[in-house]
Amino acid sequence: MPITRDEVAHLARLSRLALSDEELDHLAPQLDQIISSVAQVQEVAADGIPPTTQATGIDNVYRDDEPVPCLTPEQALSGAPAVELQRFKVPRILVEE
Amino acid sequence: MDDLTTKTAAELAAAVAAGSVSAAEVTQAHLERITAVDGDVRAFLHVNAEDALAQARAVDRRRAAGEQLGALAGVPVAVKDLFTTIGAPATCGSKILEGWYPPYESTITGRLRSAGAILIGKTNMDEFAMGSSTENSGYGPSHNPWDLARVPGGSSGGSAAAVAAYEAPLALGTDTGGSIRQPAAVCGIVGTKPTYGGSSRYGVVAFASSLDTPGPFGRTVLDAALLHEAMSGHDPMDSTSIDAPVPPVVAAARHGDVAGLRVGVVTDLSGDGYQPGVISRFTEAVELLESLGAKVTELSCPHFKYALPAYYLIAPSECSSNLARFDGMRYGLRTGGGSAEEVMAETRAAGFGAEVKRRIMLGTYALSSGYYDAYYGKAQQVRTLIIQDFEAAFSQVDVLVSPVTPTTAFQIGERADDPMAMYLADLCTIPSNLAGNAAISVPCGLADEDGLPVGLQVMAPPLADDRLYRVGAAVEAAFNSRWGHPLLTEAKGLISS
Numbered sequence: 380m381p382i383t384r385d386e387v388a389h390l391a392r393l394s395r396l397a398l399s400d401e402e403l404d405h406l407a408p409q410l411d412q413i414i415s416s417v418a419q420v421q422e423v424a425a426d427g428i429p430p431t432t433q434a435t436g437i438d439n440v441y442r443d444d445e446p447v448p449c450l451t452p453e454q455a456l457s458g459a460p461a462v463e464l465q466r467f468k469v470p471r472i473l474v475e476e
Numbered sequence: 477m478d479d480l481t482t483k484t485a486a487e488l489a490a491a492v493a494a495g496s497v498s499a500a501e502v503t504q505a506h507l508e509r510i511t512a513v514d515g516d517v518r519a520f521l522h523v524n525a526e527d528a529l530a531q532a533r534a535v536d537r538r539r540a541a542g543e544q545l546g547a548l549a550g551v552p553v554a555v556k557d558l559f560t561t562i563g564a565p566a567t568c569g570s571k572i573l574e575g576w577y578p579p580y581e582s583t584i585t586g587r588l589r590s591a592g593a594i595l596i597g598k599t600n601m602d603e604f605a606m607g608s609s610t611e612n613s614g615y616g617p618s619h620n621p622w623d624l625a626r627v628p629g630g631s632s633g634g635s636a637a638a639v640a641a642y643e644a645p646l647a648l649g650t651d652t653g654g655s656i657r658q659p660a661a662v663c664g665i666v667g668t669k670p671t672y673g674g675s676s677r678y679g680v681v682a683f684a685s686s687l688d689t690p691g692p693f694g695r696t697v698l699d700a701a702l703l704h705e706a707m708s709g710h711d712p713m714d715s716t717s718i719d720a721p722v723p724p725v726v727a728a729a730r731h732g733d734v735a736g737l738r739v740g741v742v743t744d745l746s747g748d749g750y751q752p753g754v755i756s757r758f759t760e761a762v763e764l765l766e767s768l769g770a771k772v773t774e775l776s777c778p779h780f781k782y783a784l785p786a787y788y789l790i791a792p793s794e795c796s797s798n799l800a801r802f803d804g805m806r807y808g809l810r811t812g813g814g815s816a817e818e819v820m821a822e823t824r825a826a827g828f829g830a831e832v833k834r835r836i837m838l839g840t841y842a843l844s845s846g847y848y849d850a851y852y853g854k855a856q857q858v859r860t861l862i863i864q865d866f867e868a869a870f871s872q873v874d875v876l877v878s879p880v881t882p883t884t885a886f887q888i889g890e891r892a893d894d895p896m897a898m899y900l901a902d903l904c905t906i907p908s909n910l911a912g913n914a915a916i917s918v919p920c921g922l923a924d925e926d927g928l929p930v931g932l933q934v935m936a937p938p939l940a941d942d943r944l945y946r947v948g949a950a951v952e953a954a955f956n957s958r959w960g961h962p963l964l965t966e967a968k969g970l971i972s973s
Binding site (some may be wrong): 382386387390391392393394395396397398399400402405406408410412413414417418419420421422423424425427428430431432433434435437440443450454455457458459460461467469470471472474 | 576577578580672673685686712714715718732779782785788789796800803804805806807808809810812813814815816817818820821822824825828830833834836837838840841844850851852853854855856857858859860861863870896897910911912913938
């Protein structure tokens with residue numbers, strides 16, 4: 380099932396990537412080629428085989444709920460593109476419809 | 477002591493400990509080597525000479541005060557640019573992090589500082605460790621010291637090139653699908669992917685968290701073991717870190733011996749698509765192991781052929797999630813106007829390169845509703861089959877061997893816009909990432925066609941990392957004795973200075 384250019388444009392929106400038309404034209408056939416190749420996994424992965432998410436076998440890891448030193452506000456904000464009142468300053472997140 | 481940059485890490489540490497040379501002299505010699513050759517090799521993204529010399533003088537002061545010195549005291553280590561260190565930028569080879577100074581130190585670099593190592597600079601890499609050549613770096617490719625027109629492999633290509641060009645005796649890399657072993661192989665040096673969970677990921681910028689494994693590069697098996705041991709061990713800051721003793725890798729590297737060892741040749745990792753010169757050198761290495769007393773058998777791991785497709789679903793899926801943090805809000809690049817969502821999309825489009833965009837979208841596809849079960853879910857089941865293949869194999873043999881990579885170093889530009897061709901570079905290395913076990917690349921000669929280095933891969937069960945060094949040291953000693961010198965002394969692209 381080939382992946383269409385429209386689907387690629389949709390994936391770009393989901394991925395928060397403002398891609399140009401040229402990039403979409405370039406990526407669509409590449410993604411189609413890669414996805415048809417990786418689809419081979421469907422040949423062998425029969426029902427009933429348990430999935431592996433990670434290989435250590437370690438389950439949930441807990442620590443005591445004790446305060447430990449952490450970054451100061453100055454350190455946490457040191458790489459911020461914009462700062463105001465000791466907070467990250469970001470563009471508006473709600474848009475009027 | 478003559479040219480300090482040609483000494484091994486073991487020799488340098490011993491000389492500094494004995495006081496026959498100062499850490500400052502060792503560091504100065506490597507800084508001069510970087511100045512002389514890095515314009516051609518381009519292994520480093522950031523070198524801070526003043527900071528490196530300050531670290532070295534601190535080691536010298538501690539020695540003068542009679543303090544106990546660490547195992548790597550005075551030894552320069554080059555650091556892949558995705559480890560966070562205080563006082564240096566960490567770009568991860570990406571424009572989206574240009575100029576970012578991390579506010580915290582990775583566990584591993586912190587341990588190396590405690591061991592007295594000199595963090596001499598940050599090395600080039602494929603953007604966020606996605607690639608096999610360093611061509612996906614936002615800052616231009618590094619060059620292979622054997623032939624400057626060729627890639628040094630990747631993604632840890634800058635680290636491998638730095639060690640092969642004698643700019644540092646040791647380097648840190650990370651291996652998600654082969655990103656330490658493949659560059660080590662094509663640069664003619666030693667590189668190890670430790671057992672997953674054996675080396676901490678705290679302060680290592682994430683690509684695919686269930687696969688990312690920090691590990692060492694060195695010019696000798698013993699040097700790689702020294703760095704492996706110094707960087708390893710349980711870290712409460714990484715919840716996937718294994719709470720178990722570090723395998724005795726240095727002791728193993730000092731006692732290379734394969735007599736009676738059961739070695740399995742993985743027949744599935746050969747055949748079509750493998751360069752004849754790679755297969756010839758690999759076959760010779762297997763014959764060498766046999767002549768040294770190893771019991772060699774052939775065996776099949778029938779699901780390994782599905783490792784590459786499974787990897788290119790699992791790694792992009794994890795990457796699409798991990799890289800969501802680069803949104804232009806809290807650190808790094810911010811560009812574009814309008815709402816936060818528009819700024820995020822503009823920032824990510826401007827800051828990420830083509831391969832990172834490809835993988836984010838591939839992962840988004842594999843995880844999206846309607847496709848999750850058919851792609852990501854199936855890939856996770858294949859991961860189980862690959863682990864079962866390894867378990868069956870390791871019930872019969874102690875280690876497995878294969879070539880590291882199907883071809884020698886390719887030309888810069890040759891595969892740059894052919895993602896599927898690029899992905900094949902990791903064909904032999906990916907199974908160990910999916911299974912989380914340990915594997916090493918050790919030089920085993922030069923391919924007849926092009927005179928470029930070939931690597932022997934040795935794979936061992938989880939937490940049996942010491943077996944890699946036991947085999948590696950035996951192979952290295954036997955080859956050096958046959959060749960009359962270490963392989964790297966034949967590197968022709970190296971600028972003699």
